[in-house]
Amino acid sequence: MSQDSPSADEEFARAIREWLADNLTGEFAKLRGLGGPGREHEAHDDRLAWDRHLAAAGWTCLGWPKEYGGREATLSQQVLFHEEYAKANAPARVSHVGEELLGATLIAFGTEAQKQRFLPGIKSVSELWCQGYSEPGAGSDLAAVSTSARLDGDQWTIHGQKVWTSLAHVADWCFVVARTEPGSVRHKGLSYLLVPMRQPGVDIRPIVQLTGTSEFNEVFFDGAHTDADLVVGDPGDGWRIAMGTLTFERGVSTLGQQIGFARELSEIVELAERNGAADDPVIRSKLTRAWIGLRVMRAHAMRTLADVDAGTSGGPASVSKLLWANWHRGLGELAMEVMGASSLIADGAADNGGLQELQRLYLFTRADTIYGGSNEVQRNIIAERVLGLPREVRV
Incomplete structure (x- = not known):
């Protein structure tokens, strides 16, 4: 999988293994095994602090280009990181959606201004993201979304509802697939918007799961806004961008x-x-x-x-x-x-x-x-x- 010599990968694995052994101690030791699907409520604030500790040591966004703060780690090195991280029983990452999904999407499809604005916050875990795809009438059928966005001057105005939005209640931003061309159907006329969550017109309601916890949410957009230039790709090209995100996922x-x-x-x-x-x-x-x-x-x-x-x-x-x-x-x-x-x-x-x-x-x-x-x-x-x-x- 890698063109690097095996010894380079072995050295990389040793470095992350030793770093985890040295740092999953003290206040972080109690976080071992916490978090993950169905358990995102566990020690959220402490796991967020852990994520930021990882970032400060350069262990986030490993595959990103160096110009955006990454290490340009090879595919095999990224696999090694995730395997060593899991073997150490390190806590589930709070910043997964931003780092693994949105960050990779912006690097592949975003403008330079969008990269400069958002990638540093993802890298440092100072801004958290959620994914606005599913809707009550468009669960796995993403092309059926009806959430709409209309360009009014220098801003998009958004109306609609998303559902099963993981960690929306702690997110600062959401990447939203919305219908921006009136009368369009299926995958035509969709756009991929970056929307701030902490604003009037955004209502987040937790969904209680079978486990009794609430990491999923309903999100209602009622006249929420985002800037005109916060569309990834061209308006109407949201389907292609959204499919790219799913590949990274x-x-x-x-x-x-x-x-x-x-x-x-x-x-x-x-x-x-x-x-x-x-x-x-x-x-x-x-x-x-x-x-x-x-x-x-x-x-x-x-x-x-x-x-x-x-x-x-x-x-x-x-x-x-x-x-x-x-x-x-x-x-x-x-x-x-x-x-x-x-x-x-x-x-x-x-x-x-x-x-x-x-x-x-x-x-x-x-x-x-x-x-x-x-x-x-x-x-x-x-x-x-x-x-x-x-x-x-x-x-």
Whole structure:
């Protein structure tokens, strides 16, 4: 994956491993393992401080060009960072949306003025971002968005509603896909706007999840504004920009995600050995299949990332999403089987909604095959864009 010598990658991995060992101490030691999907409420302010500590040491935005504050790390070095970070059980990043999604999008498609304005704040974690894609009538079908924006002088005026907006309640900015050409349909006439969240006309309402926590939100735009030049790409070109962001979303960080999955699987195996569930040949077979599935995911991710053009057609990224989402949802179900009757009793910590950790895993993973692009949409993308099958009839 890298043209650098193996020793260069080994040195890079050693450097991040040692830095994490030296810095995940003191006040930061208590953050190990905190945060992530379904647990974003955990120690948010302390994890934000950790992110800024990472930034001050130069461990954010590794793949960015040096002119924008990055290290120009190779793809293999970025993979190594995420893997070492996960192995250290370091806390989930608060700044993921800005760094991994919006930052990469601006570098690829933004104007120089937009890069100079926003990239430093992302790099230093002084400004947080959220993603304004899904709507009540346009969940995984992004082309059906109805949120509108009209250019009035030197500002866009925005009306509409977004839903399932992760961490909107702590975000300073949102990148919003809105319909800017009246009468346009589907992917035509959309624009990709950068919108400040802390202004009149923006109403954020938390959505209580099955886990009892609220990291998702509804966001209502009622006459909110943003400057005319804060459109990424040309007006009406938002579909192309949005697809670019989705490609970045399924990048190297997935390797770190898989290490977290492996840790969850290990906990389930250990429980099965303690409570005797592993003696059941059916459960033992399912645990084995789960381990095999994890290895398949890693092999697919490494093969996909090795191709610098991976994901441009939507196919490899969609296969990856289907792989991990279905595997992880199945892992949650397997956890309940291993727990047995105790899975029905919520006697966990109060700050975890009374849920035991594996119960929380099960409940949150029910959403894995929906958010980030539902299974149905991913299969359509593969069928139409990769296999060349006829498009699904839309009514």
